[in-house]
Amino acid sequence: MKKLLLSLSLCMLIITTNAQKGNWYVGGNVGFSSEQLKSETGNTETKTGKSNSWSLSPEVGTFLTNQIQVGVAFTFAGSNYKDQRSDFKSESNNYGGTVYSRYFFGKEVFKPFIGLNASYLAGKSKTEGGLNNDTETNTSTFGINANAGFGYALSKRVTALGSFGFFGFESNTSKPADNVKNISNSFGFNASTLGNRFTIGFYYTL
Numbered sequence: 001m002k003k004l005l006l007s008l009s010l011c012m013l014i015i016t017t018n019a020q021k022g023n024w025y026v027g028g029n030v031g032f033s034s035e036q037l038k039s040e041t042g043n044t045e046t047k048t049g050k051s052n053s054w055s056l057s058p059e060v061g062t063f064l065t066n067q068i069q070v071g072v073a074f075t076f077a078g079s080n081y082k083d084q085r086s087d088f089k090s091e092s093n094n095y096g097g098t099v100y101s102r103y104f105f106g107k108e109v110f111k112p113f114i115g116l117n118a119s120y121l122a123g124k125s126k127t128e129g130g131l132n133n134d135t136e137t138n139t140s141t142f143g144i145n146a147n148a149g150f151g152y153a154l155s156k157r158v159t160a161l162g163s164f165g166f167f168g169f170e171s172n173t174s175k176p177a178d179n180v181k182n183i184s185n186s187f188g189f190n191a192s193t194l195g196n197r198f199t200i201g202f203y204y205t206l
Contacts, residue, residue: 021065026056028073046085053079061100067111070103075121087129094123094139102149109153115163122185133175143170 037049054077061071078093102115119142126136145168152160169187 021063023146024060024062025071026058026060028056030057031055048085049083050083051079053077057098066107067104069104071100073098077123083129088127090125090127092123092125093140093183094121096121096141104151111151113149113151115147115149116144117147117168137174137176139175140173141170144168149198162183 005198032054034053035051036047037051038099039046039048056076057073059071059073061069062070063069074097075094078091080089080091084091096119098116098119100117102113104111104113104162106112120140123139124136126133126134145166147163147166149161151164152162154160165190169185171183171185173181175181
């Protein structure tokens with residue numbers, strides 16, 4: 001089995017008038033990936049399936065004080081898969097949001113912070129074709145975690161922001177058309193509640 005993966009993602013870009021009390025910023029991130037699955041038998045190569053996924057998360061926030069930052073991000077994401085050997089296909093769409101706060105320490109070019117995030121993501125997935133009947137499932141995910149990171153001033157106008165997952169709680173619920181609700185809860189150190197365990201973005205000061 002071979003995989004050909006094409007992905008594109010844009011780092012979070014935050015625009016602010018200054019990292020000081022009362023200032024606002026906007027930004028976000030966007031991503032897209034496409035994967036082609038293939039199988040080989042001797043010298044024969046067969047395409048078996050293709051999938052695409054995308055995500056968009058605009059963001060807005062402000063500084064309550066010179067050390068305390070609060071913000072909210074809205075998430076829209078989707079994916080689809082098509083089996084190229086049959087009529088089976090699947091699709092999912094999700095939407096939700098994240099609220100967060102961060103407390104920065106110090107006044108130097110390097111400022112560590114601790115933060116708290118809470119997120120909720122709702123969605124729907126469906127499948128068509130294949131051996132099973134068409135299905136449709138409603139899903140929801142709630143997560144809350146604490147994280148830590150740093151801000152580093154690369155210049156007077158550009159600051160890099162790195163964030164590490166620390167520990168958190170996540171609850172996933174799925175409810176197919178037969179009304180059988182499935183719930184799973186998890187709690188752990190370095191939980192990936194909001195995505196990758198390490199993310200980095202950039203502040204640009206006007």
